[in-house]
Amino acid sequence: xxxxxxxxxxxxxxxxxxxxxxxxxxxxxxxxxxxxxxxxxxxxxxxxxxxxxxxxxxxxxxxxxxxxxxxxxxxxxxxxxxxxxxxxxxxxxxxxxxxxxxxxxxxxxxxxxxxxxxxxxxxxxxxxxxxxxxxxxxxxxxxxxxxxxxxxxxxxxxxxxxxxxxxxxxxxxxxxxxxxxxxxxxxxxxxxxxxxxxxxxxxxxxxxxxxxxxxxxxxxxxxxxxxxxxxxxxxxxxxxxxxxxxxxxxxxxxxxxxxxxxxxxxxxxxxxxxxxxxxxxxxxxxxxxxxxxxxxxxxxxxxxxxxxxxxxxxxxxxxxxxxxxxxxxxxxxx
Amino acid sequence: xxxxxxxxxxxxxxxxxxxxxxxxxxxxxxxxxxxxxxxxxxxxxxxxxxxxxxxxxxxxxxxxxxxxxxxxxxxxxxxxxxxxxxxxxxxxxxxxxxxxxxxxxxxxxxxxxxxxxxxxxxxxxxxxxxxxxxxxxxxxxxxxxxxxxxxxxxxxxxxxxxxxxxxxxxxxxxxxxxxxxxxxxxxxxxxxxxxxxxxxxxxxxxxxxxxxxxxxxxxxxxxxxxxxxxxxxxxxxxxxxxxxxxxxxxxxxxxxxxxxxxxxxxxxxxxxxxxxxxxxxxxxxxxxxxxxxxxxxxxxxxxxxxxxxxxxxxxxxxxxxxxxxxxxxxxxxx
Ligand SMILES: Cc1ncc(C[n+]2csc(CCOP(=O)(O)OP(=O)(O)O)c2C)c(N)n1
Ligand SMILES: [Mg+2]
Numbered sequence: 033x034x035x036x037x038x039x040x041x042x043x044x045x046x047x048x049x050x051x052x053x054x055x056x057x058x059x060x061x062x063x064x065x066x067x068x069x070x071x072x073x074x075x076x077x078x079x080x081x082x083x084x085x086x087x088x089x090x091x092x093x094x095x096x097x098x099x100x101x102x103x104x105x106x107x108x109x110x111x112x113x114x115x116x117x118x119x120x121x122x123x124x125x126x127x128x129x130x131x132x133x134x135x136x137x138x139x140x141x142x143x144x145x146x147x148x149x150x151x152x153x154x155x156x157x158x159x160x161x162x163x164x165x166x167x168x169x170x171x172x173x174x175x176x177x178x179x180x181x182x183x184x185x186x187x188x189x190x191x192x193x194x195x196x197x198x199x200x201x202x203x204x205x206x207x208x209x210x211x212x213x214x215x216x217x218x219x220x221x222x223x224x225x226x227x228x229x230x231x232x233x234x235x236x237x238x239x240x241x242x243x244x245x246x247x248x249x250x251x252x253x254x255x256x257x258x259x260x261x262x263x264x265x266x267x268x269x270x271x272x273x274x275x276x277x278x279x280x281x282x283x284x285x286x287x288x289x290x291x292x293x294x295x296x297x298x299x300x301x302x303x304x305x306x307x308x309x310x311x312x313x314x315x316x317x318x319x320x321x322x323x324x325x326x327x328x329x330x331x332x333x334x335x336x337x338x339x340x341x342x343x344x345x346x347x348x349x350x351x352x353x354x355x356x357x358x359x360x361x362x363x364x365x366x
Numbered sequence: 367x368x369x370x371x372x373x374x375x376x377x378x379x380x381x382x383x384x385x386x387x388x389x390x391x392x393x394x395x396x397x398x399x400x401x402x403x404x405x406x407x408x409x410x411x412x413x414x415x416x417x418x419x420x421x422x423x424x425x426x427x428x429x430x431x432x433x434x435x436x437x438x439x440x441x442x443x444x445x446x447x448x449x450x451x452x453x454x455x456x457x458x459x460x461x462x463x464x465x466x467x468x469x470x471x472x473x474x475x476x477x478x479x480x481x482x483x484x485x486x487x488x489x490x491x492x493x494x495x496x497x498x499x500x501x502x503x504x505x506x507x508x509x510x511x512x513x514x515x516x517x518x519x520x521x522x523x524x525x526x527x528x529x530x531x532x533x534x535x536x537x538x539x540x541x542x543x544x545x546x547x548x549x550x551x552x553x554x555x556x557x558x559x560x561x562x563x564x565x566x567x568x569x570x571x572x573x574x575x576x577x578x579x580x581x582x583x584x585x586x587x588x589x590x591x592x593x594x595x596x597x598x599x600x601x602x603x604x605x606x607x608x609x610x611x612x613x614x615x616x617x618x619x620x621x622x623x624x625x626x627x628x629x630x631x632x633x634x635x636x637x638x639x640x641x642x643x644x645x646x647x648x649x650x651x652x653x654x655x656x657x658x659x660x661x662x663x664x665x666x667x668x669x670x671x672x673x674x675x676x677x678x679x680x681x682x683x684x685x686x687x688x689x690x691x692x693x694x695x696x697x698x699x700x
Contacts, residue, residue: 059506084506090536092529095495099533102499105484106434107507110499129489130496138477138485139468140690174691198693226696273696 035185035215040205041073043184043216044149047191048074048111050220052081055109058195061087061096062113062149070115071151071210093122100146101131109145109195117150117166117204124169131200132175143198147191152180153206153244153294154331154342163331163338165243165295170202171271171304177225178271180204182246184214186269189223197225206244206294226273230282234264237288237352240279240305242268245292245343252348255363261356271301276308283309283319288355290322292348297325322355324348370579370593371586379652383661385427385584386647389419389640391665392443395452398669399442399459400619408459410472415443417582417614420639421546422447424587425514428595434482434500434513436493439474440546440613441486444516449481452672462679469682470690482511490551491524493517494543498530501539501604512540512598520551522560531606535572538603542594545606546581548613553625565608574604581609582639585646612637 038046052058060074066088068075078086089096093114100110114120120127127148134144152165170178177199181187187205194201231246232253239249246267253263266282268275283289289309291302302323313319327341346363353360374382396414403412415422422443426435429448437444445455450466458465459473466476477485484500487493497515504511521527522545534541545565549556556563569576575597579586587609594605612634616623623631647653688697 057507087502090529090533092533094526095498095529095533098492098495098526098530099499099502102436102484102496102501102513103503103506104499105479105496106500106503108503125489125492126495130487130492134485135693136690137467137471137475138479139466139470141467141477141479143693177692177696274698 034218036218037213038184038216039211039213040181040184040187041071041210043188044073044191044205045075045077046216047188047195048077049080050192051195052077052085057107058109058111059085059087059103060111060113061089061100063089063091063115065113069113071205071207073149073205073210074113093119094126097123097126097131097148100148101126101134101144104144104146105134105142111147111149111195114148114150116162117152118161118164120148120150120166127170127176127200128173132173135199136175144200145198147194147201147203149203149205151207151210152204153208154338155207157333157335157338158207159333160330165293167204167271167295168299168301171301175200176272177201178204179225179269180206180243180271181269182209182231182243182267184212185216186223186229186267188216189221190225190269192220192222193225196222201225204243209244209247223269225270226275227269228275228278229267229269230278231265231267232263234262235286236262237290237356238264238266238282238286239290239292239348239352240266240268240282241292242271243294245294248345248348249292251345252352255345255349256352259358259360261352261358263352279305280309280312283313284317287318288320290324290348290351290355292324292343292351294342295326296328297323298328300325320355322351324351370577370589371583372589372592374585374646374650377588382647382652385423386640386643386653387661387665388423388427388447389584389643390662391668392419392422392446393640394665394669395442395446398673400615403619409461412473412619413440413617414615414619415440415613417634417638418546418548418611419443420584420587420643421544421581421609421611424584425516425544425591428588428591429512429514431481432509433511434484434497436484436497436500436513436515437486438493438516438518438521438546439486439488439490440518441476441516442473445476445478445483445486448478448483450476450478450483452668453675454478456672456676457679460676460679461681462676463682463686464675464679468686491517491521491526494524494526494530497541498534498539501534501541502537504540505537510599512542512595514542514544516544516546518551519545519547519549519556519560519565522565531568531572531574531604534604535574538601540598540601541604542591542598543604543606545608547608547610550613550617550626552617555625566606569606574606576606576608578608579610581611582637582642584639584643611639
């Protein structure tokens, strides 16, 4: 199997191209996408597929989602680009009250093949309205699938699957890794939703995470090798559906679980996993559980403030040390 | 105003009687459903469209089976006029498994995608974008289908109105926006909420044609629709139609109606669209009392059969509550 190094963004372009070549009924709509979109993930598509398939939309977020829905239930498959994830909030009515409920409330009459692509996370001083991670808003809603890849290869394989999927999929692409290169398999392939990836095998502690936080977890794992701590990193890749089996297997093996994400810890996705493990194995099995997430404040602009709110490698290391009962020095600069 | 109305002779006797019959059927359905609801036999709540039948019937009779409509919370008439089976809508209102949506949607969510009925909608203004997306899909797939978006005067001040009409006008999409203007949104009359009462004048802003018409005059509704449909099918773009009407029942069945006077209601009932059309048919000699009585009793019989079907049908299995959330069974493992 041959591969190429490319950015996360380029990898999604690959997936878009395969999807659009495979199926005439795939279209993409969104603001500025014929110019490549805010992060270049649509670059070149309009030249290949034309402006009837790569459609620039007005700054009308509610329309972007509802039009995607209307087109999807009449025969198309629509990729709706929302640019920053905060902008999906202008379409939350359409996502929560319409798209997520159509199949169910109409008695299974209809599929809703739409992919809502949104860029989330911290890139560095993007300020309170351009730095959020909002996955738990979507995970909370029955009827939405939620995907958050951590690397270019998964980005390609998961987007390919998401576009084929008959249900609405929220596809979250972290801004800091959109331009980061890694190895991507050549050719057309897809990765199923709901299958986690063991990004690093370990025996001391399981870090269960997704999106860019996977990369922090891998960095923390490397740092902790110095102290003979063998960290396992589970990259969930998809949050709905969720790979419960993988999570449980790892938790039972290491008995120490740290769930980590960039979004707020309070009522965050990590709480769900911790609660699940506690309910299922709590008490008799003696699994220690911890969460790492952002502190409850909007994400501030000034770099020194930003790093106060959002956890990075240092917080992960501290949390792992704490759960294992090992005193570790504070890491700086990451 | 009146130049939109077509002469009765234009539609011929048989077709005219079919229209009458459809209006009478919707009235009989709403009347019976209202009785059952007040008697505690139907769960939820009911928004009756009695008094507005000429709009549903005149609009939908102008459409083909392959054309689409999006509907509202006051949508029974739209569904019936578009061709849903009475059994299927009646059973839905009873919450039975044989209902259009297997009992999951109820009165406000009746849909039948097989006849292009893309759903009644419990969210005011929820249909605009869906209709625009369906129209985009018709244009992309190069069909000659058109989409009708029904909405109430209360939906005129939703942001989605602007987002959707702007885009529809810009791309000259085959969509017709039909405002069922009954003068009230719940308990509030339009003058208290709407800066510009000349609704059709909004069309110009969006580069489309707008007309105001008497929505209780079936022949005017048909006339306006003929022009709008030709415009839509030939790629000349959307139309905004302000159809003035009045709802005979309260906002919902059982509404105490403290916000409007009995004399106003009595006055408006003088403009009953069914009675007015009947008078035209009597005058033309196409209808006599005996023929009407026969038609009425046929309709009543039909409604009775549908009610019987609904009553005799099974309720959904309890396990149905968790079906069709997704295309496959994804249940959270909790
Ligand atoms: C977004 C939203 N806001 C409020 C409501 C509550 N509501 C239901 S119907 C209605 C009035 C709608 O008036 P109109 O659009 O004129 O329709 P009509 O009932 O007159 O047919 C309101 C406010 C709702 N369903 N959805
Ligand atoms: Mg109204």
